[in-house]
Amino acid sequence: MAQMRNKQVLLRDHVTGFPKESDMNIVESTITLKLPQGSNHVLLKNLYLSCDPYMRNLMNKPEGPPNSRAYTPGSPLTGYGVSKVLESGHPNYKEGDLVWGFTNWEEYSLLSSAQILFKIEHTDVPLTYYTGILGMPGVTAYAGLFEVGSLQKGEKVFVSAASGAVGQLVGQFAKLNDCYVVGSAGSKEKVDLLTDKFGFDGGFNYKEEPDLDAALKRHFPEGIDVYFENVGGKTLDAVLLNMRLHGRIPVCGMISQYNLTEHDGVTNLAQIIYKRVRLQGFNFMDWVHLYPKFLDFLLPNIREGKVVYVEDIAEGLENGPSALVGLFSGRNVGKQVLVVSHE
Numbered sequence: 373m374a375q376m377r378n379k380q381v382l383l384r385d386h387v388t389g390f391p392k393e394s395d396m397n398i399v400e401s402t403i404t405l406k407l408p409q410g411s412n413h414v415l416l417k418n419l420y421l422s423c424d425p426y427m428r429n430l431m432n433k434p435e436g437p438p439n440s441r442a443y444t445p446g447s448p449l450t451g452y453g454v455s456k457v458l459e460s461g462h463p464n465y466k467e468g469d470l471v472w473g474f475t476n477w478e479e480y481s482l483l484s485s486a487q488i489l490f491k492i493e494h495t496d497v498p499l500t501y502y503t504g505i506l507g508m509p510g511v512t513a514y515a516g517l518f519e520v521g522s523l524q525k526g527e528k529v530f531v532s533a534a535s536g537a538v539g540q541l542v543g544q545f546a547k548l549n550d551c552y553v554v555g556s557a558g559s560k561e562k563v564d565l566l567t568d569k570f571g572f573d574g575g576f577n578y579k580e581e582p583d584l585d586a587a588l589k590r591h592f593p594e595g596i597d598v599y600f601e602n603v604g605g606k607t608l609d610a611v612l613l614n615m616r617l618h619g620r621i622p623v624c625g626m627i628s629q630y631n632l633t634e635h636d637g638v639t640n641l642a643q644i645i646y647k648r649v650r651l652q653g654f655n656f657m658d659w660v661h662l663y664p665k666f667l668d669f670l671l672p673n674i675r676e677g678k679v680v681y682v683e684d685i686a687e688g689l690e691n692g693p694s695a696l697v698g699l700f701s702g703r704n705v706g707k708q709v710l711v712v713s714h715e
C-alpha cells in the first residue's frame with residue numbers, strides 16, 4: 373500500500389484586507405494511495421488548479437449564515453481543479469478518468485464523488501482549459517452574457533476585468549454575436565490584448581483614466597446595452613450614468629471590493645429607474661446545467677480558432693499562494709492556472 377508525500381496549501385488564519393502569501397503555508401503530509409474498504413469515494417491526483425477571486429471571500433472570518441465552503445485555518449484551500457482518478461468506489465468513475473470539479477489544494481485528494489462536476493470527454497484541447505474557458509469561468513461568461521444579460525445581436529457591450537478568465541470570453545462571445553465590445557483592464561499590455569488578440573472594438577486602462585464617465589462616453593457615445601460587471605465600485609458608478617434604456621447589468625463579481633473593510637459607495641443607482649435597467653447578480657452554480665449546451669457552442673469555436681484563450685500558468689503548489697494573491701493586484705495576464713502535476 374503506497375504511502376505518498378502529499379504537499380498541501382493550508383490557510384494559516386482568517387484574512388482581513390488584502391491577502392498575502394504568508395496567509396497560507398505549504399506543508400508536506402502523507403497519504404495512503406488506497407481507497408478505504410467499501411468506500412464510495414474517489415481518490416484523485418490533482419493536475420491543474422484554478423485560482424479564483426471568490427477564494428478570497430472564503431478566507432474571511434465567517435459572519436452571518438454559515439457558508440459550507442468557507443476555509444478553516446489549518447486546512448487545505450479548496451477550489452476548482454482538473455484531476456485524474458486513481459481509484460474509484462463510485463460506479464460513475466474509474467481509474468484513469470479525467471474529471472473537473474471541486475478539489476483540495478494538494479497533490480492527492482480523497483473526496484466524495486459529489487465533489488466532481490464533470491467527466492472530461494474532449495481531450496483534443498489543452499486540459500488546463502477545464503479550469504477556465506471550458507470550466508467554471510467559461511460557463512460564467514456564457515450564462516452571464518446570454519441568460520442573465522439577455523444579449524441581443526448587435527448590442528453595445530462593456531466588460532470590466534476584460535482580459536481575465538471571464539472577461540476575455542465575455543468580449544469574444546459578444547463579438548460572435550456582432551456586438552460592439554469595449555473592455556477595461558489595468559495595464560497597456562492587457563488593453564492591447566483586448567483589441568489585438570480577442571478582437572474587441574476598443575479598450576482602456578482604467579488606472580490611467582482620471583474620469584471614468586468621460587472614458588465611457590468616449591467609447592459609447594450612444595450608451596451601453598449590456599455591462600458585464602466584474603469589478604464594482606467606481607466603475608459601476610460611472611457605468612450607471614451611461615446605460616441605455618432597458619439596459620442590463622449581469623453582476624458577476626466586484627473584485628475591487630473584496631479586500632476593503634469600508635466599501636465604496638455607489639451613488640448613481642437612481643439611473644436604474646430612469647433607464648429601466650435590470651441589474652442582476654448570479655452565480656455559476658445556478659447555471660451548471662447548461663454545461664452540455666455550452667460545450668456544443670464553444671468546442672467548435674475553439675477548434676476553428678474563432679475563440680482563443682490566454683492563460684497565465686504558475687508551476688508547482690509552492691507557487692499557489694503568490695498566484696492566488698496576484699489576482700488582487702492584476703499580476704495575472706489571462707486565466708491564472710496553477711499546475712500541480714502535468715500527468
Ligand SMILES: NC(=O)c1ccc[n+]([C@@H]2O[C@H](COP(=O)([O-])OP(=O)(O)OC[C@H]3O[C@@H](n4cnc5c(N)ncnc54)[C@H](OP(=O)(O)O)[C@@H]3O)[C@@H](O)[C@H]2O)c1
Pocket residue numbers: 423424425426508509512533534535536537538539556557558559562602603623624625626627628629654655656657699700701702703704705706707708
Ligand atoms: N458569479 C460567479 O459565479 C463568478 C464566477 C467567476 C468569476 N466571478 C467574478 O468575476 C470577476 C472576474 O473573475 P476572473 O476569474 O475572470 O478573474 P481575472 O479577471 O482573471 O483576475 C482578476 C482581475 O481583476 C482585476 N482587478 C483586481 N483588483 C481590481 C480592482 N481593485 N479594481 C479593478 N479590477 C481589479 C485585475 O485585472 P486588471 O489588471 O485588469 O485590473 C485582475 O487580473 C471577479 O469579480 C470574480 O469574483 C464570478
